[in-house]
Amino acid sequence: MKKGYDYGMVGLGTMGGNLALNMNDNGFSVCGYDKDEKKVTGFLEHGDAENIYATADIKTFTDSLQSPKVIILLVPAGKIVDAVISDLLPFLMEGDIIIDGGNSHFTDTQKRILDLADKKIDFMGVGISGGEHGARFGPSIMPGGSVDAYSIVEKMLVAISAKVDDVPCVAYMGKGAAGHYVKMVHNGIEYGMMQLIAETYQLLKVNLELDNDAMHKIFAQWNKGILKSYLIAITANIFVQKDDLSDKQLIDVIKDTAQQKGTGGWTSLEALELRVPIPVIDLAVAMRDMSAYENIRSEAHQLLKGPTIEIFQNTQGFIDSLERALYFSFISTYAQGFALLSAASEQYQFNLNLKNIATIWRGGCIIRSAILEDIRFAFSENDKLSSLLLNKEIAKKLIENQDSARSAVISGVKNGLPIAGLMSALLYFDAFRNIAIPANLIQAQRDFFGAHTYERIDKEGKFHTNWNQIN
Ligand code: 6PG
DSSP: OOSOBSEEEEOOSHHHHHHHHHHHHTTOOEEEEOSOHHHHHHHHTTSOTTTEEEESOHHHHHHTBOSSOEEEEOSOSSHHHHHHHHHHGGGOOTTOEEEEOSOOOHHHHHHHHHHHHTTTOEEEEEEEESHHHHHHHOOEEEEESOHHHHHHHHHHHHHHSOEETTEESBOOOBSTTHHHHHHHHHHHHHHHHHHHHHHHHHHHHHHSOOOHHHHHHHHHHHTTTTTOBHHHHHHHHHTTOBOSSSSSBGGGGSOSOOOOOSHHHHHHHHHHHHTOOOHHHHHHHHHHHHHTOHHHHHHHHHHOOOOOOOOOSOHHHHHHHHHHHHHHHHHHHHHHHHHHHHHHHHHTTOOOOHHHHHHHTSSSSTTOBTHHHHHHHHHHHOTTOSOGGGSHHHHHHHHHHHHHHHHHHHHHHHTTOOOHHHHHHHHHHHHHHOSOOTHHHHHHHHHHHHOOOBOOSSSSSOBOOOOOOOO
């Protein structure tokens, strides 16, 4: 080992190990630290000690770094982050920087920033997306924290990030916990898109009785058109994966109970708090939750008889229409995520640049897709756009594809399929589009039973009526 490694990496698991190797490929020397000796040994095999080193001893680790020390944490969110910080603190000095690259809740990040500011240590919450492959070869990076700290690490983050047309998929998000906030919303959108794709898969499977090979072809074809995206691409590949443990295809032996680490739910809770409707994301979380109720589902399946399944005849017509329905629903989901970012920017004074966010999500991350190019364009025309639905080009795309979205929903409802995402993508469009929604009746009811007052369409002010009471 040498003295003066450029960066320290705490956590040499999949994400930390791969990100460190990526940093090293880009000319930065890295010393890793992990309590697990096996991970340390595995990491040491990746390079010569000039560029890469690792240890399970925290003092050796911190002593090996140049000053100011810049230490990246890639450890599971929650208490472990705090434990690592307190282990590191005795070895840190004023001006050192800790970067949390995991999926921490933004309020935890905010608290850590304040706690460490007392010790004059800069704490940055940096969202990193792209999974194992992204970490190794170029993720999308969402850094938040002080501008000064960012200026110290900017060159490295730019170097290791994904690039789209030579534009790096990293940009300073804002002060405080802005980076982790943006990553949380990224994950909410990820939940939404995954749910929508899963529903489309069910529609193809039930309504058209297609097999996995046909599904592979459809998704591969879709990935060449308007739906071009990382999630559609991996879905195409999933359908041709053979199972190692049986003679079946792998997708057919995977249990239909979805797990979650929580970032989608955080997005929903946060949106409820700020009163920003994000129904696709909410329903994506609810559907993962419902999938986990195995016992109720199996009993209900025996008891609750649904409609007789109708097989659709116009196969190609149905597939093409579904492509447009999914496109419509993806746009609706992005619109919901960006609306939350827009509200949060004001609420927390993050001063988010929505165009930059669309730009850095075009590559490296899980939700990258061709649609983000249009979204980027919408925000470059108006960076204060409060809803993507109000951009003329986006609106045109939604209008053109709404019939397909409606047909997909109808086909699913007819066959009794739980297509919550597709329904709520359409609901989002219709709720904003309708000039009159029946909230007048809700106001009347509130005033009836609770004298909560209502506003009128023809006069200013608050009104209360003595309603004819029921007996
Ligand atoms: C990413 C992903 C990643 C996330 C996983 C699992 O951007 O690389 O969002 O950060 O942790 O996708 O999330 P769930 O376990 O909640 O599905």
